[in-house]
Amino acid sequence: MRTRDFLEWPFFTPAHRDLAERVDAWATQRFAGHGNTGGGTHGDAAGGGDVPGATAGSNAGGHPEDRDSVDAACKQLVRDLGRAGWTRYSVPWQAEGTANAAAAFDVRALALIRETLAWHDGLADFAFAMQGLGSGAITLAGSPEIKQRYLPRVAAGEAIAAFALSEPDAGSDVAAIKCSARRDGDSYVLDGEKTWISNGGIADFYCVFARTSPAEFRPDGSVAARGISAFVVDANTPGFSIAKRIDVIAPHPLATLAFTGCRIPAANRLGAEGEGFKLAMRTLDIFRTSVAGAALGFAQRALDEALKQSLTRPMFGKTLADLQLTQAALADMATEIDAARLQTYRAAWLRDRGDTVTQQVAMAKMSATESAQRAIDRAVQIFGGRGVVHGETVERLYRDIRALRIYEGATEVQKLIIARELLNTARKV
Ligand SMILES: Cc1cc2nc3c(=O)[nH]c(=O)nc-3n(C[C@H](O)[C@H](O)[C@H](O)COP(=O)(O)OP(=O)(O)OC[C@H]3O[C@@H](n4cnc5c(N)ncnc54)[C@H](O)[C@@H]3O)c2cc1C
Numbered sequence: 001m002r003t004r005d006f007l008e009w010p011f012f013t014p015a016h017r018d019l020a021e022r023v024d025a026w027a028t029q030r031f032a033g034h035g036n037t038g039g040g041t042h043g044d045a046a047g048g049g050d051v052p053g054a055t056a057g058s059n060a061g062g063h064p065e066d067r068d069s070v071d072a073a074c075k076q077l078v079r080d081l082g083r084a085g086w087t088r089y090s091v092p093w094q095a096e097g098t099a100n101a102a103a104a105f106d107v108r109a110l111a112l113i114r115e116t117l118a119w120h121d122g123l124a125d126f127a128f129a130m131q132g133l134g135s136g137a138i139t140l141a142g143s144p145e146i147k148q149r150y151l152p153r154v155a156a157g158e159a160i161a162a163f164a165l166s167e168p169d170a171g172s173d174v175a176a177i178k179c180s181a182r183r184d185g186d187s188y189v190l191d192g193e194k195t196w197i198s199n200g201g202i203a204d205f206y207c208v209f210a211r212t213s214p215a216e217f218r219p220d221g222s223v224a225a226r227g228i229s230a231f232v233v234d235a236n237t238p239g240f241s242i243a244k245r246i247d248v249i250a251p252h253p254l255a256t257l258a259f260t261g262c263r264i265p266a267a268n269r270l271g272a273e274g275e276g277f278k279l280a281m282r283t284l285d286i287f288r289t290s291v292a293g294a295a296l297g298f299a300q301r302a303l304d305e306a307l308k309q310s311l312t313r314p315m316f317g318k319t320l321a322d323l324q325l326t327q328a329a330l331a332d333m334a335t336e337i338d339a340a341r342l343q344t345y346r347a348a349w350l351r352d353r354g355d356t357v358t359q360q361v362a363m364a365k366m367s368a369t370e371s372a373q374r375a376i377d378r379a380v381q382i383f384g385g386r387g388v389v390h391g392e393t394v395e396r397l398y399r400d401i402r403a404l405r406i407y408e409g410a411t412e413v414q415k416l417i418i419a420r421e422l423l424n425t426a427r428k429v
Pocket residue numbers: 163164165166168169170171172173195196197198199248254403406407408409410411412413416
């Protein structure tokens with residue numbers, strides 16, 4: 001039932017179309033047996049070959065969401081995605097030597113892979129995205145030695161990456177971070193806390209952003225973005241610990257991290273001292289469009305489920321699909337998804353050809369995540385009581401989509417970015 005006509009859009013090359021089809025074929029096999037309901041079931045048995053675990057965890061409707069099962073499923077997905085060759089699109093380390101490391105990322109490929117994986121399985125999308133986001137600062141600014149130490153293992157699915165920027169008092173206002181990194185000879189000593197860190201608890205290393213000089217307050221009380229640096233911290237470093245695991249509505253590994261006199265080699269710094277904020281933003285700039293891609297995958301799955309349900313659900317002597325209010329809901333869903341998809345792949349295409357796309361990326365992230373939430377809510381409504389039952393695909397999607405409107409810049413933050421760009425342009429006229 002799913003239409004993939006959008007792959008014919010001029011934003012894509014033949015290689016993108018081929019990639020999207022191959023990822024879809026892989027995911028169809030990898031998640032076979034997850035059924036129309038409970039698509040989030042994960043096998044944690046180790047597998048071999050291109051599509052390991054294809055038969056594991058196939059109890060359609062079941063959805064083990066306890067922490068141990070989710071951790072195990074996530075680790076297995078990281079390995080499988082690496083072995084299948086998909087992770088190299090989010091960890092393009094082979095492109096070593098390109099003058100502009102950011103140019104090594106193919107944002108259209110990232111968004112297409114995320115859309116495809118999200119359609120099949122939210123945790124697979126998460127595992128893929130985090131390998132890229134968690135190692136992006138290394139790809140962009142790591143020394144050749146650091147790149148060689150981490151990136152091949154991340155791309156192969158043999159090491160799990162995490163991106164540690166947010167703190168309890170610094171989320172949207174990220175310049176307000178307090179975690180400190182004090183230079184001491186050939187080392188830095190980290191003290192402080194990070195929270196909401198995806199892959200926290202299962203990651204092998206963390207790209208951590210910390211203050212190497214004290215916060216400078218502006219007259220209005222806000223903090224300037226200067227004085228932040230980035231570091232790689234291995235999970236087994238003394239002084240590093242998981243302070244708390246966090247359980248969220250769409251379970252994935254998430255934690256609060258603690259740094260207590262955590263000493264790391266100075267060589268683990270990524271980029272120049274004081275340039276960490278820019279590095280964090282450059283990393284997020286690459287991956288934000290792919291958040292829109294993931295939202296499209298969730299939304300498209302919701303529409304596909306809603307179409308199936310409305311065609312088969314008998315009601316008032318007809319089917320739900322024969323009722324005009326249902327048709328209106330389906331039309332709204334399809335139109336909003338199409339508009340968001342156009343914005344998403346336009347932003348990715350513009351970025352891949354080297355344009356500055358701050359405004360287009362913010363529009364894509366906002367419209368794709370917000371419209372996906374509306375589309376999924378409509379799908380739940382079309383399913384009636386079934387829509388809120390644990391194990392139903394639309395119920396899972398309802399939970400999967402929510403955090404995307406908050407992380408990597410909440411919708412309100414995207415609105416401010418769009419308005420800032422508009423006003424800057426208008427002021428120049
Ligand atoms: C599931 C999940 C995974 C995450 N993974 C990571 C990770 O891997 N690494 C990491 O570093 N962080 C991660 N985060 C943190 C995420 O980036 C922050 O949650 C996000 O930046 C918002 O920060 P906050 O939660 O502190 O909310 P706050 O900053 O307190 O914002 C609360 C709300 O205020 C509103 N708001 C924000 N700015 C404005 C404004 N200017 N005007 C009006 N309203 C505004 C928005 O609605 C926002 O949602 C994750 C978060 C979640 C939920």
